Amino acid sequence: MSEETKRRIIEAGAELIHRQGFNNTGLKDILRAADVPKGSFYFYFDNKEAFGIKIVDYYSEIFRENHRDMLRDGSRSPLERFRAFFDTSHKYFESHGFTRGCPIGNLAQEMGDLSEPFRAKLNEAMNGLTSAFMYILNEAQKAEEIPATLNIRETAIFIVAAYHGAIMRMKVTKTAEPLELCYKTIFDNLLK
Amino acid sequence: MSEETKRRIIEAGAELIHRQGFNNTGLKDILRAADVPKGSFYFYFDNKEAFGIKIVDYYSEIFRENHRDMLRDGSRSPLERFRAFFDTSHKYFESHGFTRGCPIGNLAQEMGDLSEPFRAKLNEAMNGLTSAFMYILNEAQKAEEIPATLNIRETAIFIVAAYHGAIMRMKVTKTAEPLELCYKTIFDNLLK
Numbered sequence: 001m002s003e004e005t006k007r008r009i010i011e012a013g014a015e016l017i018h019r020q021g022f023n024n025t026g027l028k029d030i031l032r033a034a035d036v037p038k039g040s041f042y043f044y045f046d047n048k049e050a051f052g053i054k055i056v057d058y059y060s061e062i063f064r065e066n067h068r069d070m071l072r073d074g075s076r077s078p079l080e081r082f083r084a085f086f087d088t089s090h091k092y093f094e095s096h097g098f099t100r101g102c103p104i105g106n107l108a109q110e111m112g113d114l115s116e117p118f119r120a121k122l123n124e125a126m127n128g129l130t131s132a133f134m135y136i137l138n139e140a141q142k143a144e145e146i147p148a149t150l151n152i153r154e155t156a157i158f159i160v161a162a163y164h165g166a167i168m169r170m171k172v173t174k175t176a177e178p179l180e181l182c183y184k185t186i187f188d189n190l191l192k
Numbered sequence: 193m194s195e196e197t198k199r200r201i202i203e204a205g206a207e208l209i210h211r212q213g214f215n216n217t218g219l220k221d222i223l224r225a226a227d228v229p230k231g232s233f234y235f236y237f238d239n240k241e242a243f244g245i246k247i248v249d250y251y252s253e254i255f256r257e258n259h260r261d262m263l264r265d266g267s268r269s270p271l272e273r274f275r276a277f278f279d280t281s282h283k284y285f286e287s288h289g290f291t292r293g294c295p296i297g298n299l300a301q302e303m304g305d306l307s308e309p310f311r312a313k314l315n316e317a318m319n320g321l322t323s324a325f326m327y328i329l330n331e332a333q334k335a336e337e338i339p340a341t342l343n344i345r346e347t348a349i350f351i352v353a354a355y356h357g358a359i360m361r362m363k364v365t366k367t368a369e370p371l372e373l374c375y376k377t378i379f380d381n382l383l384k
């Protein structure tokens with residue numbers, strides 16, 4: 001038993017659940033992918049729900065790292081960094097044939113009604129993305145790149161929704177169009 | 193065996209799947225809720241996937257009916273009818289404590305990558321909502337209620353995404369706020 005084993009179970013589970021959903025992924029599949037015996041799982045996690053909540057933490061941590069570039073890169077303007085965030089996300093989805101979607105969005109949709117601790121953790125994760133958007137929009141407003149009249153918090157919450165909805169639509173069109181129209185409308189209309 | 197039995201299975205399944213997800217709902221639960229024996233199911237449906245696709249048809253038909261008011265009611269202006277569409281949807285979610293979400297959106301998220309026939313049917317359903325939005329936005333543009341410069345198709349696709357993303361967020365906040373900010377931004381900013 002080691003932290004490394006625990007990490008291996010989380011990484012294998014995160015990947016499988018991202019690709020095929022939480023309820024559609026059995027513990028057996030996760031343990032096979034991580035190459036660990038069943039006992040290991042229950043040494044580290046109380047049950048599948050508790051494990052799923054750790055998966056949300058795992059992705060939140062990765063996303064926080066990713067957001068750092070957007071938030072801190074001083075070589076580009078706030079609005080350029082905000083655009084770059086969507087570019088990076090777009091390249092990820094394109095490289096996977098517009099499958100998978102957002103692991104947090106997927107779990108929000110699937111688990112938001114089914115487990116209160118899951119819901120609370122997903123709410124935190126969504127608030128994390130909203131805070132990152134609020135920060136960069138606030139910077140963009142200070143730099144006079146977006147209208148002074150925009151309510152930062154409301155706009156950030158709206159953009160989080162539009163972005164997640166576009167990712168969801170992409171999963172059924174299997175094309176770039178929903179994502180492209182999302183960025184286009186945000187940057188050419190909403191933030192103008 | 194009768195059309196009435198088939199209908200009962202579809203209605204019971206639609207309700208359960210809407211509340212708790214497709215992969216999280218067993219055939220046994222559906223048959224118990226519909227009060228029919230297992231043999232009945234396989235008389236009407238090849239398998240659970242084929243059944244799920246019928247559930248998308250079932251909801252698409254209900255939604256087409258609902259959209260008719262929005263599309264045809266001559267007593268109100270197009271933009272008033274578009275607002276009323278979101279009001280009706282809002283009341284539904286409020287009456288269910290901001291649970292459930294959109295049955296089509298839920299399935300898009302959950303099944304878009306897992307089954308090609310499911311994906312194709314969900315894509316059709318999403319296109320149906322988009323067409324309804326395009327129709328009403330076009331009417332609103334003819335009535336000069338929204339800017340003549342707005343691209344109707346692109347705006348409709350964007351609004352479908354923002355609306356579905358707001359519904360998803362509502363499932364984790366369990367509050368009206370994501371929905372309210374969605375309508376507010378659409379009507380006070382995007383369509384102004």
